[in-house]
Amino acid sequence: MYSLHKLLWELRRDPxxxxxxxxxxxxxxxGYDLAPADSTAMMARDFRTLYERGANPYLxxxxxxxxxxxxxxxxxxxxxx
Amino acid sequence: xxxxxxxxxxxHSPGLTGFPERVAQPKRDAVRAAFDEVARRIQDIGxxxxxxxxxxxxxxxxxxNLPAFAIAxxxxxxxxxxxxxxxxxxxxxxxxxxxxxxxxxxxxxALAHDFDPALADxxxxxxxxxxxxxxxxxxxxTPIVPVVVNGVNPPYPTARRCYAFGRMLAAAITATDVAxxxxxxxxxxxxxxVGMPQAGTIDEEFDRDFLARLTDGDAARLTDYDDDxxxxxxNGAHEIRAWLVAxxxxxxxFETLAYEPTPEWLTGTAVAAACL
Numbered sequence: 001m002y003s004l005h006k007l008l009w010e011l012r013r014d015p016x017x018x019x020x021x022x023x024x025x026x027x028x029x030x031g032y033d034l035a036p037a038d039s040t041a042m043m044a045r046d047f048r049t050l051y052e053r054g055a056n057p058y059l060x061x062x063x064x065x066x067x068x069x070x071x072x073x074x075x076x077x078x079x080x081x
Numbered sequence: 082x083x084x085x086x087x088x089x090x091x092x093h094s095p096g097l098t099g100f101p102e103r104v105a106q107p108k109r110d111a112v113r114a115a116f117d118e119v120a121r122r123i124q125d126i127g128x129x130x131x132x133x134x135x136x137x138x139x140x141x142x143x144x145x146n147l148p149a150f151a152i153a154x155x156x157x158x159x160x161x162x163x164x165x166x167x168x169x170x171x172x173x174x175x176x177x178x179x180x181x182x183x184x185x186x187x188x189x190x191a192l193a194h195d196f197d198p199a200l201a202d203x204x205x206x207x208x209x210x211x212x213x214x215x216x217x218x219x220x221x222x223t224p225i226v227p228v229v230v231n232g233v234n235p236p237y238p239t240a241r242r243c244y245a246f247g248r249m250l251a252a253a254i255t256a257t258d259v260a261x262x263x264x265x266x267x268x269x270x271x272x273x274x275v276g277m278p279q280a281g282t283i284d285e286e287f288d289r290d291f292l293a294r295l296t297d298g299d300a301a302r303l304t305d306y307d308d309d310x311x312x313x314x315x316n317g318a319h320e321i322r323a324w325l326v327a328x329x330x331x332x333x334x335f336e337t338l339a340y341e342p343t344p345e346w347l348t349g350t351a352v353a354a355a356c357l
Contacts (some may be wrong), residue, residue, distance in 0.1 A: 006143075058138055058234075078276075
């Protein structure tokens, strides 16, 4: 979980990294030692799965906004709407 | 010796400055009037320094190094930490002056009195935690000594420890002559959920019960919270730990100047002042 949290945090703090992630997520993910399930969820921007796997909700939410997922979409996803 | 001349606690929801219009007029006005009242009282006091206590939302600290308590002693603090955040909060980015002498004194005093906060000796940035209330309270160039309590990732410092930290803080303030008049301002809360499916829910019962305990000022009741009870009012409710630091600093009951459940701002919004 630490590697996922590190990725979420760094995506939020570094606009260049966030931009790279938007363009080519697998290239960015290659630099982080994520559990396969976390990696798959990040590729799919599947925040519900990451939430259910126990990711810190602050880090998850801030990262979502930074990589271009709107607040409405993020919450709709978490609520299964 | 310095005097602790005021202790206040307020919400810090981004919506207060970023999207106030989403809350209907009577509620919004009640909250705004309470902030104005605190602003007036602080202006009347004319403090040399404000010790501002809150959580921080992974703006400075991360899980690689997450202090339970931290004191920022730097000469200045940037807030909001990015122009982007400034736009979201509707607050212009600027440097808030720090107060190295008082910050360092509190840090030293804490260590000498069995508390072990982390030291943030510079490079400390603000998010909504401090920018939103300081904007509404129009504190201008009054120096700020930020104190951070972990309320964003479990495990948390206990309610009892937060209150005790506040007692220590008050003792530290009255044991130095590097300032004359000091105000303590805690920010955050009350019930709310961030990044969770329940976002927008308000636990009014939790909020009103907390404010009743705060009004009463009884330390035993104020510290009778375990993590589960607080978590049941949302991951953001852990911010009451900052309020508990203020309650400890005051060692007195508070008056609630406003309480409004405001789902549009995603929080139970409260403003309170200690009856010193």
